[in-house]
Amino acid sequence: MTLLAPAVAPGRAAGMRRVNPVAKLAASLLLAGVLVLSIDWVSAAVALACESVLFLFAGVSLRTLVLRTVPIWLAAPAAGVTTLLYGQASGQEYWAFGLIHVTDGSIALAVATALRILAIGLPAVVLFITVDPTDLADGLGQVLRLPARFVLGGLAGLRLVGLFLEDWRALELARRARGVADGSRLRRFAGQAFALLVLSIRRGSKLATAMEARGFGAPGERTWARPSAFGAREWALVAAGVLVAVLATTVSVLTGSWNFVLG
């Protein structure tokens, strides 16, 4: 049930964990929105530097941070290397082989791309591993006023994912027991995926009945048992996001590195 449990030890987590998930969503979307407007290494580097300082206050242990951000650390250099080899060539050429051209231009693009993925990805991960799905649903419903039916349906559905994993394992063993697991892996996968779909629809409809039996969808105003507040702490996080974005853009424009992708 890792999907439902935030990856942070309760004791240390106080800092970020207490911030409303809607603020985390807003801050990371804002940062990403600004950083994708330009591909230059300066804005990404400035953003990344500011974020590294802010991470110290996030209440996430270094170990957790490293473990959870592994995909980003892999994706960033991978994208960088690809851009280095195949990115738009300009300036002096250092090495060429077939379609590969390593040039001044592709080096700059590669560095900018890798830094940008880190600058957008790392804060997103740090903010979201401290999000409890129930708190997020509370925030979406109370702060953003999204329809309760949609928000809570999604939240309840998330709980089924853990059951799907168990179902999948049982289906796999059952196919071996029934003598049909020797054939092609791909074909078996398709059949098993269909069986899982059937099971999940049945589980979903049972869950829907159980929810309805508890008055879900009743007419009248729904109340929320847990308050979802958006106060000083939340505005501070959003402000920090704005600040980082503004700082990165300003430095980039002043140093003449800013290249507006849409312009």
Place this chain on the structure above:
Amino acid sequence: MLARTPGAPASVDAHGWGWRYAGRRAWAVSDLDLRLEPGERVLLLGASGAGKSTVLQALAGVQGGAEEGEETGTLLVDGVDARGRHGAAGLVLQDPDSQVILARVGDDVAFGCENLGVPRELIWPRVTHALAMVGLDVPLSHPTSALSGGQKQRLALAGVLAMQPGLLLLDEPTANLDPDGVREVRASVARVLDETGATFVVIEHRVAVWQDLVDRVVVLAPGGGVLADGRPDDVLSTHGAFLAGQGVWVPGAAPRLPARTADAGGPALLRAEALTVGRSRSAPAQSGVDVTVDAGEVLAVTGPNGAGKSTLALTLGGLLPPLAGVVRAEPALAQGASPQPIRWTSKQLLGRIGTVFQDPEHQFLTGTVREELAVGPRALGLAAAEVSERVDALLARLRLDTLAAANPFTLSGGEKRRLSVATVLAARPPLLLLDEPTFGQDFGTWQEIVALLSELAANGTGIVAVSHDADFVGALADREYALRGMHQDQDHGTGLRVQR
């Protein structure tokens, strides 16, 4: 909203009420006339298919609108149409897993109150009170995924109690629970009824569980209407034989048991030595298992929840690799294949060890009952004539012949169980492993399964059955292998008890 004192016991009135699901020809319920006084406690009985669950769902107002089906007559709770009376009735269903809605215990109980628009400051006192009533003594932030089956059912009960319903409806709430879970849930319900005085309707085919708690038994007739209605003792003594014939576990109606003779002498089929089993290396479920299964004997594996019974069965069945120790197939079982079942191909396994899973739905592969039975024989490469001969014999033997063209997923619980056993028998394996074969089964299916397994053992099949069902173990097992919980008394963890 309607004026109603929250929690005041509700009355129920059905006048010529009937319901037909969209797309079905037959009425699920018809001509129902019934009056329940506030505070009455009713056990609702009837043959499978008599529409008991339909009545409960309608009373709970979750039946759906005109697109879901067709309605006749009236069904009133406290004199008002049951539909749209959100929170007036609280319904607890059979499957513990599909009733947990949220990730934390407190939030899950609060869910119903939120939906009814109860002000926040009133919700939490209701939540703690409901949890206290059902005796679920865990913190509000306790993860719901860490609860046992019995605890999940009590959580569901707390969830409806927090809504303060005047009518409490339970649809086979203990069918999927082990004996401890059944006791927990029954004790909780007894306490709740004493405290709230709510009107109470329960469906359950194990009558003994609720008999002392109810003051009225209503039996629905298979063709519609009410067959019998009165005090529990009267109804059960007058209609006991009929009810037992319809699959109800009537106290005092002894099941027909096959005569089991102890005839040692079959060759050993499978041996486990110093075996440690588990889903992953980091979490062994049981260790130090030493056991032998002989041809023609029935070995019952018993023990508390979490003792690794199912995991042991899967490991013996060549489906999970041993974490330590060995599972060895003796020559009589291996028939020339490797002595380690986990190394067998799926097809080799099919002809040697048959595993019946706890949830039949996990092992269905096709769209019809007939096709389902043919899967095994075909995978063994049998000729078409031989395949259909085996399939026809099993269809007849397990009373599935009228369902040959039906989709396995649409069968009733008892039919699914019979089919899942039949699919495994189609390959005629010398060793059969069954995980809780009688879980949630009615009286009729129970007797059929016991008779069938007894017959197989008499013909030399070795049988290992994981079971919580003391009646089943008593009726069938030659030996009982009792697993203890991993965390208590590890040195003397497990042991054999000779049954006869």
